[in-house]
Every structure is written in structure tokens, then in C-alpha cells.
Amino acid sequence: MLFHVRMDVAIPRDLDPAERDRLVAREKARALQLQEHGIWVHLWRVVGAYSNISVFDVQDTGELHDLLWSLPLFPFMRVEVTALTEHPSTQRAGQTVAEPTVRPPHT
Numbered sequence: 001m002l003f004h005v006r007m008d009v010a011i012p013r014d015l016d017p018a019e020r021d022r023l024v025a026r027e028k029a030r031a032l033q034l035q036e037h038g039i040w041v042h043l044w045r046v047v048g049a050y051s052n053i054s055v056f057d058v059q060d061t062g063e064l065h066d067l068l069w070s071l072p073l074f075p076f077m078r079v080e081v082t083a084l085t086e087h088p089s090t091q092r093a094g095q096t097v098a099e100p101t102v103r104p105p106h107t
């Protein structure tokens, strides 16, 4: 299942800068891992905002929920999820996003 996810990040200004850097580095590592597994299929910066628009390819809403909750920056995010289905007029009709072979653990 594909989901459009918007994440608006708001890290408290008084958070220790070293802790902030650690969280951002862990978030990046997790994002790269999920992209390598074909789960986080799009990751775009929203121009002018500390926000991203992402597309996730997961088995179900439960997997997406667990995955989002496990993100290191999750405590500092507002997350908006929209479930996607194929539009009848798409040129890509019938094409699916390839299934990843091995799903990474939710850390």
C-alpha cells in the first residue's frame, strides 16, 4: 500500500545541540535504510519549511504506524498521512512498486 506522508519537524530550540545532531543523524540513517529497502520510496523537502513530503510503500497501516513511531525525530514531528490508490487515468495502470525482499526491523 502506498501512503503520502507529510512530516513537519519542530525540534525545540533549547534542545542540546549535540543531542539534536545525534537525532538528525539517526533519522538520516533510518531514512537511508528504509529507502534501500524500497519502503521509503520518495523523500522531498518542502521548499521554505523544515518539512518533507514522502511516499511509503508498506504492507498495511499497522506497518506504517510502527515505522513512523520508530523514527528518531517522531517526538518532534507533526505527521499527516494520506492513503493512496491508483487513479483510473494513470498511464502507469497495472504497474506496482516492486516489493522489497527483506524488510528491515523497526528500531
Ligand SMILES: O=C(O)CC1=CCC(=O)O1
Pocket: 007, 009, 027, 028, 029, 031, 050, 051, 052, 073
Ligand atoms: O528533515 C526532515 O524532513 C526529517 C527527515 C526525514 C528523513 C530525514 O533524514 O530527515
